[in-house]
Amino acid sequence: MKRPLRHDVLVLLRLLSAFAVVAGNVHAADDPVLAPRQVSTHCWVFQGESGAASSANRGFMSNAGFVVTTEGVVVFDALGTPALGRAMIAAIRKVTAQPIRRVIVSHYHADHIYGLQAFKALGVEVWAHRKAEIYLASSQAVDRLAQRRAELFPWVDESTRIVPPDLWLDGDTDFRLGGLTFRLLFAEGAHSPEDMMMQVVEDRVLFAGDLLFAGRLPFVGDADSKGWLRAMNRMIAAQPAIVVPGHGTPSTDVARDLGLTRDYLLYLRETMGRAVKDFEPFDEAYAKTDWSRFAGLPAFEQANRVNAYGTYLQLEQEELKGARR
Numbered sequence: 045m046k047r048p049l050r051h052d053v054l055v056l057l058r059l060l061s062a063f064a065v066v067a068g069n070v071h072a073a074d075d076p077v078l079a080p081r082q083v084s085t086h087c088w089v090f091q092g093e094s095g096a097a098s099s100a101n102r103g104f105m106s107n108a109g110f111v112v113t114t115e116g117v118v119v120f121d122a123l124g125t126p127a128l129g130r131a132m133i134a135a136i137r138k139v140t141a142q143p144i145r146r147v148i149v150s151h152y153h154a155d156h157i158y159g160l161q162a163f164k165a166l167g168v169e170v171w172a173h174r175k176a177e178i179y180l181a182s183s184q185a186v187d188r189l190a191q192r193r194a195e196l197f198p199w200v201d202e203s204t205r206i207v208p209p210d211l212w213l214d215g216d217t218d219f220r221l222g223g224l225t226f227r228l229l230f231a232e233g234a235h236s237p238e239d240m241m242m243q244v245v246e247d248r249v250l251f252a253g254d255l256l257f258a259g260r261l262p263f264v265g266d267a268d269s270k271g272w273l274r275a276m277n278r279m280i281a282a283q284p285a286i287v288v289p290g291h292g293t294p295s296t297d298v299a300r301d302l303g304l305t306r307d308y309l310l311y312l313r314e315t316m317g318r319a320v321k322d323f324e325p326f327d328e329a330y331a332k333t334d335w336s337r338f339a340g341l342p343a344f345e346q347a348n349r350v351n352a353y354g355t356y357l358q359l360e361q362e363e364l365k366g367a368r369r
Contacts, residue, residue, distance in 0.1 A: 075127045076102050078135045083286050083294050084247040086111050086224060088139065090123065090132060091293065094260075094342075097124055097155055103196050104128055106155040109251055109288050110136055111244055113222020116145035119168075120242050120251040120288075122159030124192075125199040129159025133166070144168050145221065148228060149209065150253025150290065151236040152176045154188050158200060160207035171217075172209040173230055175238040180208055213240065229282075231255060231275035233268045235290075239275065243282055250284035258292030260342040262305050264351035269309045269358060276306045308338055316356040320363055326356050 080088040092105040108121040110132075117136055122129050136144060147163050149172035150156055160170055179185055185206060192200040217228040224246050231239035235254040242251040255275050257263065264272075279287065280302055287295045287302065295301040319329030330352055338344060 075134070076104060076131045078104075078128070078131045080110070080135050080139065081294075083109075083288065084244070084249050086113065086247050087244055087249045087286075087288075088112070089288050089294055090135070092123070092155075092291065094292075097192075097196060099196055099199065102127065102199050103155065103158075103192075105291070107288060107290055107292070108132060108156070108159075110144075111224065111226075111247075112140045112142060113224050114142070115222035116143045118145060118221060118226060118242075119147040119163065121150050121156045121253065121290075122147055122163060124155040124158050125196060126159060126161050126204055127199050129162030132159060133162060142222075146171055148172075148240065148242050148251075149176070150241070150251070151239050152179045152185070152206075153236065153254070154192050156253070156290070157206065158192070158204055161205055164207050169211060170207060170209045171211045171213060171228075173238040173240050174212040174214055175233075176209065177212070178237060180206065227282075229275075229278060231278070232271055234272035234275045235267045241275070241279070243284065248283070248285035249288065250279060250282055250286070251288045252279060252290065254290035255279065256287055256289035256292075256295070256301065256305060258287075258289040258295050258301050260292060261338060261344045261347050262308060262351070263343070263347050264309070264312065264354055266354040266358070269313055269355055270362070273306060273309050273313075276302060276309070280306075311337070312352060312355040313359065316352055317359045320356060320359045326353055329356070 078090050080090050082088050087109060089107060089109045091107050093101050097103045097105050103124040106124060108123050110117050110119045117140060123132060144163065144166060146169040147160060149170060164170065189206060193204065213228060215230045219226050224244060227243040227245060229241040229243060231241065239253060239255055241253060241255065255272065284298055287298050289295065315333045316329065330349060335348060338348065
């Protein structure tokens with residue numbers, strides 16, 4: 045006897061539903077397992093691998109962290125894929141049963157934000173500086189997401205989205221939670237226009253985002269090195285015992301690691317600035333500059349020329365602005 049069409053349709057719908065559940069759980073089953081490192085009484089760090097983001101490392105090449113208080117958890121950055129965001133949440137749950145209250149975003153670069161949607165699914169508040177609106181409204185944000193979908197599939201795919209903040213910050217912001225004082229420090233334009241740092245006062249820990257690259261040559265590119273130096277001075281003035289960089293190992297020798305980054309930026313500005321004032325072509329200026337102090341640092345070959353050229357162009361713009369005044 046032939047089964048009614050309605051029966052076949054119902055069976056098909058059940059099969060499709062089951063397939064959707066299985067497909068939706070594939071990523072959850074394959075999510076990385078993260079092991080956070082405790083760096084102070086209340087602060088923990090997820091340290092990414094060195095190198096560029098790839099499917100092999102599941103996009104885990106940047107740092108993030110969290111702070112446990114008696115009234116909840118504050119997270120700093122969300123890593124570069126939704127799966128990593130979920131893995132962060134799972135790791136936090138193993139450390140504490142306290143609810144996750146908010147995520148502070150250092151800046152809206154891909155390797156720090158695509159995990160936000162996992163936190164947003166829990167109803168966690170996202171805070172970021174208002175200047176991130178520029179990036180969120182740009183074609184760069186769309187292009188970058190498309191690039192990551194191609195390079196990091198399946199960890200970044202068509203379901204991955206950019207999560208905007210719930211609260212826009214307009215500058216330095218302090219708040220208290222669970223007996224701890226949090227100071228959110230606006231860098232006023234440095235590595236990105238919206239760079240924010242987070243200082244946990246009682247623990248003397250500073251989450252610096254990409255304003256510090258520990259154990260390697262910083263990537264400057266087209267960043268505002270002048271603003272970056274101001275931010276470095278703020279970091280040193282805060283006298284942290286530990287600085288958590290955006291990439292690399294947390295620094296317990298703050299004077300050395302911050303000093304190296306600051307000295308490198310100053311040297312770039314000094315040498316490239318002199319070339320600009322003397323109308324010297326970049327290639328000639330670069331070739332005759334003594335880079336020996338920094339040449340032994342990891343990533344020197346990959347980053348130094350790009351950094352010098354970006355600084356050269358920036359100082360040309362500074363000279364033009366000065367001439368117009």
